[in-house]
Amino acid sequence: MRKIIDTMIEKVIFLCGMLSVIFVILIFSFLFIESFAFFRGFNIIKFIAGRYWYPDSEPVSFGIFSLLVGSFLVTLGACLIAVPLSVMTALYISEVVSKNVRDILKSLVELMAAIPSVVIGFIGMIVLVPCVRKLFNIPTGLTAFSGSVMLAFMAIPTIVTISEDAIRSVPRQYKEGALALGATKWQTIRRIVLKTARPGIIAAVMLGIGRVIGETMTVMMVTGNSSRIPHSIFEPVRTMTAVIAAEIGETVSGSMHYKALFSIGLVLFLITFIINFAAELFLGKNKNK
Amino acid sequence: MMKFNPKLSQKLSYLVLFLASTLAIMPVIVIIFIIVKNGMSVISWEFLVSMPKNGMREGGILPAIIGTFVIVMCTIMLTLPTGVCAAVYLNEYARDNTLTRAIKLGIVNLAGVPSVVYGLFGFGIFVMFLKLGVSIISGVLTLSIMELPVIVTTSRNALNSVPYSFREASWALGVGRWQTIRHIVLPNALPGIMTGAVLSIARISGETAPILFTAAAFYAPHLPHSIFDQVMTLPYHLYIISTQIPNMPNNIIFGTALVLLFMILTISFVAIFVRVYFRKHEKW
Amino acid sequence: MVDKIKVEDLSCYYGKKCVLESLNISVVQNEILSIIGPSNSGKTTFLRTLNRMSDLDSIYSRRGDVYLDSASVFDMDMEELRKRIGMLFAMPISFPMSIYENIVYAPKRLGLIFKKSEQDALVEQSLKDAFLWNEVKDRLKSSAMKMSGGQQQRLCIARILAINPEVILFDEPCSGLDPISTARVEESMVELKRKYTIVLVTNNVKQASRVSDRTAFFLMGKIIEIDTTDKLFVSPKKKQTEDYITGRFG
Numbered sequence: 039m040r041k042i043i044d045t046m047i048e049k050v051i052f053l054c055g056m057l058s059v060i061f062v063i064l065i066f067s068f069l070f071i072e073s074f075a076f077f078r079g080f081n082i083i084k085f086i087a088g089r090y091w092y093p094d095s096e097p098v099s100f101g102i103f104s105l106l107v108g109s110f111l112v113t114l115g116a117c118l119i120a121v122p123l124s125v126m127t128a129l130y131i132s133e134v135v136s137k138n139v140r141d142i143l144k145s146l147v148e149l150m151a152a153i154p155s156v157v158i159g160f161i162g163m164i165v166l167v168p169c170v171r172k173l174f175n176i177p178t179g180l181t182a183f184s185g186s187v188m189l190a191f192m193a194i195p196t197i198v199t200i201s202e203d204a205i206r207s208v209p210r211q212y213k214e215g216a217l218a219l220g221a222t223k224w225q226t227i228r229r230i231v232l233k234t235a236r237p238g239i240i241a242a243v244m245l246g247i248g249r250v251i252g253e254t255m256t257v258m259m260v261t262g263n264s265s266r267i268p269h270s271i272f273e274p275v276r277t278m279t280a281v282i283a284a285e286i287g288e289t290v291s292g293s294m295h296y297k298a299l300f301s302i303g304l305v306l307f308l309i310t311f312i313i314n315f316a317a318e319l320f321l322g323k324n325k326n327k
Numbered sequence: 328m329m330k331f332n333p334k335l336s337q338k339l340s341y342l343v344l345f346l347a348s349t350l351a352i353m354p355v356i357v358i359i360f361i362i363v364k365n366g367m368s369v370i371s372w373e374f375l376v377s378m379p380k381n382g383m384r385e386g387g388i389l390p391a392i393i394g395t396f397v398i399v400m401c402t403i404m405l406t407l408p409t410g411v412c413a414a415v416y417l418n419e420y421a422r423d424n425t426l427t428r429a430i431k432l433g434i435v436n437l438a439g440v441p442s443v444v445y446g447l448f449g450f451g452i453f454v455m456f457l458k459l460g461v462s463i464i465s466g467v468l469t470l471s472i473m474e475l476p477v478i479v480t481t482s483r484n485a486l487n488s489v490p491y492s493f494r495e496a497s498w499a500l501g502v503g504r505w506q507t508i509r510h511i512v513l514p515n516a517l518p519g520i521m522t523g524a525v526l527s528i529a530r531i532s533g534e535t536a537p538i539l540f541t542a543a544a545f546y547a548p549h550l551p552h553s554i555f556d557q558v559m560t561l562p563y564h565l566y567i568i569s570t571q572i573p574n575m576p577n578n579i580i581f582g583t584a585l586v587l588l589f590m591i592l593t594i595s596f597v598a599i600f601v602r603v604y605f606r607k608h609e610k611w
Numbered sequence: 612m613v614d615k616i617k618v619e620d621l622s623c624y625y626g627k628k629c630v631l632e633s634l635n636i637s638v639v640q641n642e643i644l645s646i647i648g649p650s651n652s653g654k655t656t657f658l659r660t661l662n663r664m665s666d667l668d669s670i671y672s673r674r675g676d677v678y679l680d681s682a683s684v685f686d687m688d689m690e691e692l693r694k695r696i697g698m699l700f701a702m703p704i705s706f707p708m709s710i711y712e713n714i715v716y717a718p719k720r721l722g723l724i725f726k727k728s729e730q731d732a733l734v735e736q737s738l739k740d741a742f743l744w745n746e747v748k749d750r751l752k753s754s755a756m757k758m759s760g761g762q763q764q765r766l767c768i769a770r771i772l773a774i775n776p777e778v779i780l781f782d783e784p785c786s787g788l789d790p791i792s793t794a795r796v797e798e799s800m801v802e803l804k805r806k807y808t809i810v811l812v813t814n815n816v817k818q819a820s821r822v823s824d825r826t827a828f829f830l831m832g833k834i835i836e837i838d839t840t841d842k843l844f845v846s847p848k849k850k851q852t853e854d855y856i857t858g859r860f861g
Contacts, residue, residue, distance in 0.1 A: 040722060041503075044503060044505040044506065047505055048420070048504070048505050050412060051412045051413075051415050051416045051420065052416055052420065053412075054408075054409050054410075054412030054413045054416060055412070055413045055415075055416025055417055055420070055421065057409060057413065058409070058410070058413040058417075058430075058434060058475055058476070058479055059430050059433075061437075061472055061475060062430070062433045062434065062437060064452075065437070065440075065445075065448055065472070068448060068451060068452060069444075069447075069448065072451065122347070123347050123350055123351040124351060126343065126344050126347035126348065126351075127344075127347055127348040127351040127352065129344055130341075130344040130345060130347065130348040131348070134341055134344060134345075141603075143348070143352060145599050146352050146355055146356075147352065148595060148599060149355055149592060149595055150352070150354075150355040152526075152529050152530075152533070152591050152592065152594075152595040153355070153358065153533070153588065153591070154532070154533025154534070154535070154562050154587060154588075154591060155533070155535065155536075156533070156535050156562045156563075156565045156566050156569075156587075157358070157362070157533070157562075157565065157584050157587060157588055158358070159566075159569075160565060160569045160580065160584055161358050161361065161362070163569060163570075164569075164577075165361065191354055194351050198351070221333075222333045222334060222336075222337045223337060224333070224336065224337035224340045224341070225333060225337075228340075245439065248439045249439075251441070252439075252440070252441020252442065252443065252444070253441070254441065254442065254443040254535075254536040255535045255536055255562075255566060258570075259566070259569070259570060279441060279443045279536070282443050282444075282446075282447055283443055283446070283536055283539055283540075286446075286447060286450055286540050287539070287540045291455045299447065300447060300451065303443075303444045303447040303448070306440075306441055306443070306444055307440055307441075307444050310439055310440050310441055310444075311436050311439075311440065313439070314435070314436040314438075314439035314440075315432070315436055317439075318432060318435060318436065422669055423669055424669070490704075492700065492702065492704045493704065493706060493707075495664065495700070495704070496700065496704040496706070496767070497706075497716075497717075498664065498667070498693065499662065499664060499693055499697070499698040499700070500693065500694075500697070500716070500717035500720075500770065500771065500774060501690045501691070501692075501693035501694030501695075501717060501721060501774060502690070502716075502717055502720045502721065503690050503720075506720045510716070510720060511706060515707060
């Protein structure tokens with residue numbers, strides 16, 4: 039009797055395992071099918087390199103180049119702000135402060151990660167956007183720059199947490215070796231710790247980028263949603279995620295517009311998948327050291 | 328770095344690190360402060376338990392609170408058992424071959440796919456293809472699929488943290504695989520699994536993009552009657568009132584943000600507490 | 612003299628690498644058979660093949676047969692087999708639960724005992740047989756992880772005795788222990804031989820000479836020599852055996 043029950047439980051577990059595998063395949067294939075249907079009716083080169091996203095006008099144009107630029111600009115800006123701050127914070131948390139302070143700071147970082155993107159978008163709208171407008175004296179504060187600042191804030195917890203793990207996994211002997219030779223603690227950190235933890239830190243940055251590229255609500259609320267190709271970071275932009283979120287509800291199922299949005303979804307999916315995959319490789323490398 | 332006194336250079340560097348950390352971590356305190364300061368004034372029992380009035384410019388946020396609660400509970404009930412079982416299968420049963428490794432890698436990577444892509448997928452599959460419409464069930468299924476890889480990944484980490492030797496010792500006593508998992512592996516992995524689950528709850532509560540076009544209602548005049556109704560949820564409501572409604576009184580927006588933030592931070596605190604508590608009592 | 616375990620023409624492989632080659636060996640009822648030899652000689656693989664722990668390894672494969680009381684172990688139910696052949700690992704592995712729970716764990720899972728009084732009696736008997744009762748009888752409910760290494764190893768012995776096996780395999784059971792704890796474990800081994808058949812894998816040549824009835828010398832996956840312990844240590848027939856036991860290599 040006991041054996042029969044055990045076998046049944048094992049069957050259920052096996053089923054759940056298979057279920058998760060099926061979902062992976064399902065998501066892949068669904069995005070691919072819709073996108074291929076789209077690319078049969080619309081040239082893929084025109085899709086990637088086309089300058090105009092006019093899904094409703096005659097003739098229609100589904101060029102996502104401006105959206106790619108928008109996503110890229112916002113992400114780049116966010117990285118420029120978040121990466122140095124995060125890596126330094128990770129160093130500070132793991133190498134400088136005492137254990138108690140470290141626990142408090144890590145909890146704060148975790149709280150930061152938990153704040154929903156709508157709340158961050160809202161704060162951006164209310165606090166940052168007016169500031170940006172006044173500070174740089176531009177017609178609107180809804181710019182790529184505002185998006186970058188708010189997204190940097192969302193990338194920081196990811197990068198800090200994973201870099202901190204990488205830095206802490208540097209074997210103690212490495213550090214002690216350097217300290218025993220008379221190096222100061224800071225020299226040790228700079229020469230030994232940073233170098234050894236580098237793959238992990240790179241992985242952390244990539245996962246941070248993955249998070250920023252996929253962020254939707256915050257960019258919808260603070261970047262202005264203009265699908266012109268921007269000339270500087272102080273102009274409104276539109277990202278791939280924002281287009282999907284803003285337009286999918288209004289499309290007719292099965293229309294070219296609908297399929298075009300799925301193709302954007304596929305592009306996003308592939309970008310983040312590649313980034314995460316690369317990050318995973320770097321993390322694996324860190325482990326082997 | 329210049330070739331002067333290494334001690335001084337260390338002091339300066341630490342100062343820079345300190346400033347950077349402050350700059351990185353301060354905003355979270357500032358954001359919480361701003362929201363609490365501006366939102367506190369509207370928080371009352373009335374605000375929490377009454378329906379919105381006058382195009383949401385007055386009244387309370389009851390339907391949004393209930394909607395969020397329903398969606399989150401249904402999602403976690405669906406995804407937690409499935410995810411833990413899948414993790415157990417992948418970690419404890421599946422043979423270690425190329426296929427298994429590919430599946431594990433695929434699942435880890437799915438956890439990093441943007442939530443809006445899951446929304447798109449859910450819209451295509453549940454709302455359109457299966458004709459479930461914009462409804463609680465569509466939203467719950469979408470969120471479940473989104474959260475499944477996260478639960479699987481955190482549970483697998485928790486299972487991996489239980490030493491392999493415990494399993495061997497149990498098998499060597501003639502105890503079967505499932506009994507070993509049930510009585511040795513799972514009890515010791517439980518803190519990690521629970522922490523992951525609680526953090527998932529926090530994440531689901533704040534998600535907007537996946538339910539934007541699968542479950543969320545702009546305004547629902549009554550509470551949902553069945554899983555085929557649309558619902559209002561807190562994050563979506565916050566999005567709507569802060570971007571789509573002209574002349575919206577700011578204090579109501581802040582109040583809504585405060586309720587949402589309070590909910591999520593409380594849940595996160597629980598997760599942090601669970602982990603700290605069990606780490607202190609870790610037995611090996 | 613009854614053969615408890617009989618190994619016939621056993622070869623084991625990890626991937627393509629042959630780690631045990633055409634082994635023929637028997638273990639006699641109620642004896643202690645020691646297996647000595649340098650590392651990578653296949654001792655542990657041999658031991659783990661007897662209770663089929665090796666089957667868990669995906670790259671492991673084998674030819675030949677092993678008989679327990681003239682029934683092939685490879686035809687037996689895996690869990691039944693491991694209940695009959697207990698195994699003690701190199702490192703003491705107590706489960707993170709109380710001493711009491713550690714002992715009743717397996718009997719409960721296997722459905723051997725149900726009543727509380729039975730459990731109490733079993734715990735007491737097993738601990739006494741493992742020479743641990745006097746040290747822990749007042750703190751049965753405290754965590755097993757708080758005990759010393761030697762105590763934990765004897766708890767692991769008690770845990771095996773609780774499922775009442777026929778054969779016990781010891782896989783370098785004292786490699787992590789101090790000399791006094793080692794002496795206690797050896798003492799209990801000699802006691803246990805009255806009721807059980809014991810196979811002991813050890814890196815410690817002196818340990819083999821102290822406790823075992825017969826000793827086998829393994830080298831590179833082959834049995835070089837097997838004889839009664841007295842003979843093997845006093846007048847080994849092979850040069851390699853003599854070199855090893857006198858410490859010239861290994």
